[in-house]
Amino acid sequence: MKRRVGTVAAVAGAFAAGLVVGPMVAAVAQDGGRADTYRLLNLFGDVFERVRAEYVEPINDRDAVENAINGMLTGLDPHSSYLNQRSYRDMQVQTRGEFGGLGIEVTQENGYIKVISPIDDTPAFRAGVKAGDLITHLNGNSVQGLTLQEAVEQMRGERGTAIKITIRREGADRPIELSLTREVIRPQVVRFHLEGNDIAYVRLTSFNEQTDAGLRRAIQTMRQQAPNGLKGIVLDLRNNPGGLLDQAVQVSDEFLERGEIVSTRARRTDDAQRWNAKPGDLAQGLPVVVLINGGSASASEIVAGALQDHRRAIVLGSKSFGKGSVQTVMPIPGNGAIRLTTARYYTPSGRSIQSTGIEPDIEVLAQRQEATAGIPREREADLRKALRNEGGVQQPAGAAIPKLDLPAGVAEKVSRLPPEGAPAFDPTKPETDFQLQQALQLLRNLASAQQQPTRRAASR
Incomplete structure (x- = not known):
């Protein structure tokens, strides 16, 4: 397990640091002669350079690479994702039992944000948000096109600030609009x-x-x-x-x-745990x-x-x-972490x-x-x-x-x-x-x- 985590962290860290892709790709290709992998990673480098040079407006290199990494991870399964430094800090705070926001556990489905469960005694819970609700808009803006992490970041914020969410609920004749005030969420677990x-x-x-x-x-x-x-x-x-x-x-x-x-069973049989x-x-x-x-x-x-x-x-x-499934959070020093199934x-x-x-x-x-x-x-x-x-x-x-x-x-x-x-x-x-x-x-x-x-x- 440690060997795998180290490899993933090293590769992702190289992308996030903005290093030249070529030498790393060459090393990957030499290790096992994976010519297809070499070509595909060159494809990423070519597209990245084309976007930097030709997009209608200048882009932020870090944002572009982080979006690419997140796209790779979210394309695997519903629970893998990239956490930038801010999101990683938020996650650490949340697992310790305190975070800021509305108080809902969410996932993403068909471009919308799906409520898994409201947390007891939070703004979302008191407003009547229910498990299974689809959040379609935040402050009047569609969530389609946002990653799950981007939507979560929009829902979080300073205590006392307000946000409007639009919900589509099974059986409801029309969308439900709610105005919620963010709180410091200290769920009584x-x-x-x-x-x-x-x-x-x-x-x-x-x-x-x-x-x-x-x-x-x-x-x-x-x-x-x-x-x-x-x-x-x-x-x-x-x-x-x-x-x-x-x-x-x-x-x-x-x-x-x-x-x-x-018990857990991973890709390698020697990583099984009980x-x-x-x-x-x-x-x-x-x-x-x-x-x-x-x-x-x-x-x-x-x-x-x-x-x-x-x-x-x-x-x-x-x-x-x-x-x-089990997700492992793998820190990338200076660049947040990845949550990988x-x-x-x-x-x-x-x-x-x-x-x-x-x-x-x-x-x-x-x-x-x-x-x-x-x-x-x-x-x-x-x-x-x-x-x-x-x-x-x-x-x-x-x-x-x-x-x-x-x-x-x-x-x-x-x-x-x-x-x-x-x-x-x-x-x-x-x-x-x-x-x-x-x-x-x-x-x-x-x-x-x-x-x-x-x-x-x-x-x-």
């Missing part, structure tokens, strides 16, 4: 509270450097708050777009005593329900897949996003969820329209140039894992659809969250079923 004084509810909004430590504090705090002890834990990963791989591993490890958590759990269960054996939906991606799917394969948790909700990851049973997603053990839809109207929700497989699903267990998701083993009647009492006339979901009112209410019902049914043999024995 771990939110928690007790449900009914006996069930711990923990929502993870993303996986940054604070996630695992925040999860530990949350469980410990609620354990102390529960007057008669905890009966179960709900781990809510809905609309969690992912983040750091090491945090996904640590969060999974909190609930597992042993066994594999996740992570295993260490003894110790933060939940101390309590039953766990993991909530997922179409906005649960990447690191969220690693956690859900690991706990599902080990039968440590019941996965409830709807099918996840299906991002089963370097591996696919696999759940403990050998499943690749790339473009397929995690199927829940118990499907529970958030709203009736998802079943009656077939509301589409874009997933990884729908993205342009998404990686294929390959190298994993070649069978339907879930077939490689043990059958869900619950006491009779427990799963059957869970409703798949909200009743007719159910109140609309309000994020400030947990009672309107149908999927959460079914998860709580499942845990209480499970606790009751587990107590019945003890009660019968005591009555004899």
Whole structure:
């Protein structure tokens, strides 16, 4: 892995520094005699010089080369890209848990900016931006022709400054225009509270450097708050777009005593990696329900897949996003970094969820329209140039894992659809969250079923 990173950084660094292409191309051609590569890189040099000399206005060499590099990377898959120095700094700040902007995770599709998920308690979230929305205009200007990074940079800015965004939403008759005021985004990545004084509810909004430590504090705090002890834990990963791989591993490890958590397979077989759990269960054996939906991606799917394969948790909700690839950020000294897809990851049973997603053990839809109207929700497989699903267990998701083993009647009492006339979901009112209410019902049914043999024995 280090050998590959060094090579990529050296090549990209030479372009970004504006060095003469010829000597580098000659070296590449001599190394293995790749004449085609030599000719193609000469083609780049010829086009670059022609643009510099003939374009209607003078161009900035650095901008031109950075755009070329970004075009090369974004042409590979939806998640590879070039980060200039400013973007790289922003990314580092974001993974530490603080950044400026609107509070949305986005990708690019068909020239538009696609919302993967709004971040809780941010300007975008409060304005009603939803997963699946297409951002078509920023301050009245079309986003078509912009790279994803350019669009993100426009949405970010100083605290207190305003931006107008135009959204196209599935089912809406006309575009939706919103005026948002930028804020310093300090997402509270771990939110928690007790449900009914006996069930711990923990929502993870993303996986940054604070996630695992925040999860530990949350469980410990609620354990102390529960007057008669905890009966179960709900781990809510809905609309969690992912983040750091090491945090996904640590969060999974909190609930597992042993066994594999996740493995990655790269282009070279000797770059494969595997992570295993260490003894110790933060939940101390309590039953766990993991909530997922179409906005649960990447690191969220690693956690859900690991706990599902080990039968440590019941996965409830709807099918996840299906991002089963790993991106490595490779710094280029003095010139930002590249974010490059370097591996696919696999759940403990050998499943690749790339473009397929995690199927829940118990499907529970958030709203009736998802079943009656077939509301589409874009997933990884729908993205342009998404990686294929390959190298994993070649069978339907879930077939490689043990059958869900619950006491009779427990799963059957869970409703798949909200009743007719159910109140609309309000994020400030947990009672309107149908999927959460079914998860709580499942845990209480499970606790009751587990107590019945003890009660019968005591009555004899």
